Amino acid sequence: MEHKSKANELKDDFWKSKNLKVMAGEIIHEDPEDLPEPTGPTSKPAVTDLREWDMKLLERYEPFYAPFCDMCCLCTYGKCDLTGGKKGACGIDIEAQQARIVLLACCIGSAAHSGHARHLLEFLIEQKGEDFSIDLGTNIDIEAPIMRVVMGKKPRTLGDLKEALDYLEEQMVHLLSACHTGQEGKSIDFESKALHAGLMDNLGKEIGDLAQIAALNLPKGEDAPLVELGLGTINQEKPVILCIGHNVAPGAGIIDYLEDEQLEDDVEVCGICCAALDITRYSPGAKVVGPISKQLKFVRSGVADVVVVDEQCVRTDILEEARKNQAAVIATTDKICLGLPNLTDEDADKIVKKLVNDEIEGALILDPGKVGEVATKVARKISKNREALKKLPDLLEIQEMAKECTECGWCVRVCPNSQPMMDAVSGAAEGDFSKFIELYENDVCYTCGRCEQECEVDLPLISMLTKVGERFVKDEIFNVRAGRGPVQDVEIRRVGAPIVLGDIPGVIAFVGCTNYPEGGEDVAKMAEEFLERNYIVVTSGCGAMSIGEYRDEEGKTLYEKYSGDFDAKGLVNVGSCVSNAHIPGACIKIANIFAKKPLEGNFEEIADYILNRVGACGVAWGAYSQKAAAIATGVNRWGIPVVVGPHGTKYRRLFLGRIDQPEKWKINDLRAGKVVEGEPAPEHLLYAAENREEATVVIAKLCIRPNDTSKGRQIKLNHYLDLHKKYFGTLPDDVYKFVRNEKDIPITYKKEVVKLLEEVGWAPRAIPQEPSLMKFREDRKISDQGDSK
Amino acid sequence: MNERVIPWQPTVIAGPKQALLVTPETAEMMIQKAKRPLLVVGPIINESPAQVFAAKIAEKWNISIVSTGDAFKSLTESGVHSYPFGLVEIVNLLKDPDWCGVNGEGQHDLVIFIGVIYYIGSQGLSTLKHFAPHLKTLTLCKFFHSNADASFPNLKDEEWLKYLEKLSKLD
Numbered sequence: 001m002e003h004k005s006k007a008n009e010l011k012d013d014f015w016k017s018k019n020l021k022v023m024a025g026e027i028i029h030e031d032p033e034d035l036p037e038p039t040g041p042t043s044k045p046a047v048t049d050l051r052e053w054d055m056k057l058l059e060r061y062e063p064f065y066a067p068f069c070d071m072c073c074l075c076t077y078g079k080c081d082l083t084g085g086k087k088g089a090c091g092i093d094i095e096a097q098q099a100r101i102v103l104l105a106c107c108i109g110s111a112a113h114s115g116h117a118r119h120l121l122e123f124l125i126e127q128k129g130e131d132f133s134i135d136l137g138t139n140i141d142i143e144a145p146i147m148r149v150v151m152g153k154k155p156r157t158l159g160d161l162k163e164a165l166d167y168l169e170e171q172m173v174h175l176l177s178a179c180h181t182g183q184e185g186k187s188i189d190f191e192s193k194a195l196h197a198g199l200m201d202n203l204g205k206e207i208g209d210l211a212q213i214a215a216l217n218l219p220k221g222e223d224a225p226l227v228e229l230g231l232g233t234i235n236q237e238k239p240v241i242l243c244i245g246h247n248v249a250p251g252a253g254i255i256d257y258l259e260d261e262q263l264e265d266d267v268e269v270c271g272i273c274c275a276a277l278d279i280t281r282y283s284p285g286a287k288v289v290g291p292i293s294k295q296l297k298f299v300r301s302g303v304a305d306v307v308v309v310d311e312q313c314v315r316t317d318i319l320e321e322a323r324k325n326q327a328a329v330i331a332t333t334d335k336i337c338l339g340l341p342n343l344t345d346e347d348a349d350k351i352v353k354k355l356v357n358d359e360i361e362g363a364l365i366l367d368p369g370k371v372g373e374v375a376t377k378v379a380r381k382i383s384k385n386r387e388a389l390k391k392l393p394d395l396l397e398i399q400e401m402a403k404e405c406t407e408c409g410w411c412v413r414v415c416p417n418s419q420p421m422m423d424a425v426s427g428a429a430e431g432d433f434s435k436f437i438e439l440y441e442n443d444v445c446y447t448c449g450r451c452e453q454e455c456e457v458d459l460p461l462i463s464m465l466t467k468v469g470e471r472f473v474k475d476e477i478f479n480v481r482a483g484r485g486p487v488q489d490v491e492i493r494r495v496g497a498p499i500v501l502g503d504i505p506g507v508i509a510f511v512g513c514t515n516y517p518e519g520g521e522d523v524a525k526m527a528e529e530f531l532e533r534n535y536i537v538v539t540s541g542c543g544a545m546s547i548g549e550y551r552d553e554e555g556k557t558l559y560e561k562y563s564g565d566f567d568a569k570g571l572v573n574v575g576s577c578v579s580n581a582h583i584p585g586a587c588i589k590i591a592n593i594f595a596k597k598p599l600e601g602n603f604e605e606i607a608d609y610i611l612n613r614v615g616a617c618g619v620a621w622g623a624y625s626q627k628a629a630a631i632a633t634g635v636n637r638w639g640i641p642v643v644v645g646p647h648g649t650k651y652r653r654l655f656l657g658r659i660d661q662p663e664k665w666k667i668n669d670l671r672a673g674k675v676v677e678g679e680p681a682p683e684h685l686l687y688a689a690e691n692r693e694e695a696t697v698v699i700a701k702l703c704i705r706p707n708d709t710s711k712g713r714q715i716k717l718n719h720y721l722d723l724h725k726k727y728f729g730t731l732p733d734d735v736y737k738f739v740r741n742e743k744d745i746p747i748t749y750k751k752e753v754v755k756l757l758e759e760v761g762w763a764p765r766a767i768p769q770e771p772s773l774m775k776f777r778e779d780r781k782i783s784d785q786g787d788s789k
Numbered sequence: 790m791n792e793r794v795i796p797w798q799p800t801v802i803a804g805p806k807q808a809l810l811v812t813p814e815t816a817e818m819m820i821q822k823a824k825r826p827l828l829v830v831g832p833i834i835n836e837s838p839a840q841v842f843a844a845k846i847a848e849k850w851n852i853s854i855v856s857t858g859d860a861f862k863s864l865t866e867s868g869v870h871s872y873p874f875g876l877v878e879i880v881n882l883l884k885d886p887d888w889c890g891v892n893g894e895g896q897h898d899l900v901i902f903i904g905v906i907y908y909i910g911s912q913g914l915s916t917l918k919h920f921a922p923h924l925k926t927l928t929l930c931k932f933f934h935s936n937a938d939a940s941f942p943n944l945k946d947e948e949w950l951k952y953l954e955k956l957s958k959l960d
Contacts, residue, residue: 064916065920066880066913067915067916067918068803069804071805081805083805083806083919094919413798413799414798414799416798416908417908418798647908647909649877649909649912650908654877656877656878658881658882660882688875690905690909691859693832694857727859728862729861729865730861730865
């Protein structure tokens, strides 16, 4: 057994001063840069350790609750009616109940990401060993910014990531337990816990992506290639394996097997959701079918011979749907077993035989390598025989089916977006498919299938829609830049100053799903708008795919038009859901690399820096999942505002500022040592917009920060005013709130703005030199002394 | 159950407290009774006859208008003055009993909604149902909104426009 110990961890000062490492007799000189940085006050924070910071945020951005349900039905005391100020049998009120559900959602979302990370990590450690080094190359020294802040140290090996996961899982147990009846009772403390769950979500994602980047050699922040995207890119003449979900391991197993057997050109491997993005990070030869909105359509089309599901965002009726056209289903994780027999330990060929002979509906195989072999063999064997099954009802059949419609209208009533499905069916009955086409194009209908469940004559509405849209499939050929992972330190050095000073007007991150009628196009148009205006646009997950499905007037995708650099006019796809961690990660790096703020255990100072200085804004336009709740809440705690679409109000809670309450915006100028008048920047922390036009204007406004220089403020205000004029026709009434002195006024709008300022009796105010929500340094010392006593 | 008073999106049913169905006549009574009513106009009726009726209703009873989404532009182009707010922003202000109202004359006591996208409107109404006991909500959309205090029933376009026309002409 090898005995090793770091001498600098010993008490002896001699060893410490020499900074030596002793390892089984040999002496290794350690690079002084590898020395741990001094640890700040909150490494491995417990549930209440960051509560003080949370309360500062929550005081300014008060929770806004929109109950989705008037009752609580979590225990057998209930159901309890919480309307009219009534409390439930346990004493909970409607605010606390909403906050409890938000915490629950954040816990679920966070657990989904960290469960995913745990799966990956255990698998990769098994493959590579605990000592496998985390090395992201020469351009990235800060490989794990979230982990450094939260854990208080740098991870060096895959084994080090386990410590972070262990800590995270402990926190999650405490947080989830707070949701039990008779635990937390105040909404504000549920919110603090939700923010902690969000932070754990961010940490879990970083662990997951870092592990797969390091161990699977995914792109390490360098420019990644364009990969094929769209239904039209899938070669239906070949056997097709479809991966749905988020875990790269089974997809990687398939690709490895194909490469080992030199079958890469014989089998089509494609994916839906983040699994698609991650397998293209692993192998650019894989293809991306598209975002989650394509799932039911593509499965119904029968193109996929084998459907491999891993975890998250997989339709729970996937087995039933896949079996409608006799595709084989392979479940690959403990999260989704689908009632299938666990054949992990069975011989691969025996499993293949059972699947090919239809002896079993599918198989649960928890070994990614075996998944690769079985999926490939099954796809190759059944593909030819399934030719006849790769057919949807033809148009004449659809017309006949449509004639059965009773025009009850309930398909429209139950549609989450009240889309006119009944009109589409009525038209089809007359041979007019134009309204079906309107629903198909741009995923106006994102095929949730609720309409089918309601249809009193059981019309297969999604199959009908899919068939009508089939003629467009050949044109659905797009591309997306493969996920590049983290932002490089060298990029942060280049853009840190212009972002903090405001010369680059903002960093806007389009993340998560685009489940909204024309939601993909909405996101792409917003991305285009901000790219043209010199913002840095970052994206991930289904949002990244939706952006790729849009072509500009010249027929180019935005990935073809804009570079993948983290710089003004750069369109950066960081990768899958877990890669989202690199977005707050980039903001954290700005605080460290540009402003020299120490990271280790220093959460509050870093978050305070981001809130007041880094003009970043997240956008989750079609967010539907609990993961999205956790992601947004997590980045909120780092001081990054988020805009969601109109359905986002169903998350039950937003964080809204009050522009009409100036006392809420007072801010500490740490350098001047005094409290100064502030401004609503950013005005909200979590905001739901009603449509794209509103969202676009709000996003521009939410990039304003107290630290902007006058030049930076001019640039930011220019975009805000410009967009307001474009979508609202006038300048915004609140512009005076963001003008600190005359130098802040954009030259283009000077005359109009000056007039507005005169109307409201505006007076100039000082620009804070070091804006902060933190205590003055002297107060902190006094407080620390008090604590030590 | 009468389909006209099942929430337009049926799963919106939130609990025991449901909106009362109103006709143009009963809606008029609510408006007349209010001291500081407010009309919130959303973007789904941009440039539609319903928006014209909404403006007429506001003019008839001298009700201030808040526009949400991008409805401000459409209303302004029609010569109608409105205060632009995000839907969640105006709801956030309305739930504060101490807010001074859009005219600075005090919190509103009746908020009338029309043209707000159904699901975000429904959530906003839920907020007011729970946290704004100081005001009543009335919806003039063609969809039954169970989270309001009072709502038009589910209506076909033609019938809805007749309701709005009638309300805009009632004395």
